[in-house]
Amino acid sequence: MHPTFCLRDLWNLDACETSEQAALAKKMRTLAQQTWSELHSRGCHKGGCEPIPVKQLKGVKLPPLPQGVESVLVFRFDGNKPMLGLRQGSTFRVFHLDRDFTAYDHGS
Numbered sequence: 343m344h345p346t347f348c349l350r351d352l353w354n355l356d357a358c359e360t361s362e363q364a365a366l367a368k369k370m371r372t373l374a375q376q377t378w379s380e381l382h383s384r385g386c387h388k389g390g391c392e393p394i395p396v397k398q399l400k401g402v403k404l405p406p407l408p409q410g411v412e413s414v415l416v417f418r419f420d421g422n423k424p425m426l427g428l429r430q431g432s433t434f435r436v437f438h439l440d441r442d443f444t445a446y447d448h449g450s
Contacts, residue, residue, distance in 0.1 A: 343378050343432045351405035351437040358439060365420035366439065373417060378432065387422070391415045394426070398446045402426065402438045424448075 347370045349355065355363065372389075373381065384390025393413040396404070407428065415434065417425045424440035438445060 344374055344376065345378060345381065345429075345434045346374065346432055348433050348435045351435055352439070353403050353437065354439055354441075358441065362420045362423070362439070362441065366425065369417065369419040369425070373434075378429070381417075386416055386418055386424075391417050394446055399426075400444070400446065402440075402445045405435070405437050 355366075358366070376389075381390045386392035392415070394416050395413045396407070396411065399414070405428075408430070411428065414426050414428050414437075417427075417434075419425045419439070424443070424445065425436055426438040426440060426445060427434045427436040429435075440446075
């Protein structure tokens with residue numbers, strides 16, 4: 343199964359620079375060429391994704407989450423900027439672009 347992308351819940355796209363928007367489109371195209379299995383087997387910094395517990399998010403406008411969802415997935419775009427979303431079946435619903443690295447603790 344290859345991922346498809348939904349941007350319906352992405353509320354901060356208009357705050358992005360044109361170059362960031364282009365990087366996002368290119369990243370989604372690259373990710374769509376791989377399977378979900380491949381993406382889950384790699385780390386976030388190696389072209390894959392990583393889960394982040396919802397309770398660790400701060401200042402992020404969340405869309406309605408299905409009952410029982412405790413984490414979201416993070417991919418990187420435009421260098422190391424996190425793209426947060428929720429996987430539902432083969433679809434990745436992007437809802438936040440963490441352009442300033444403030445959505446969760448990224449470690450020191």
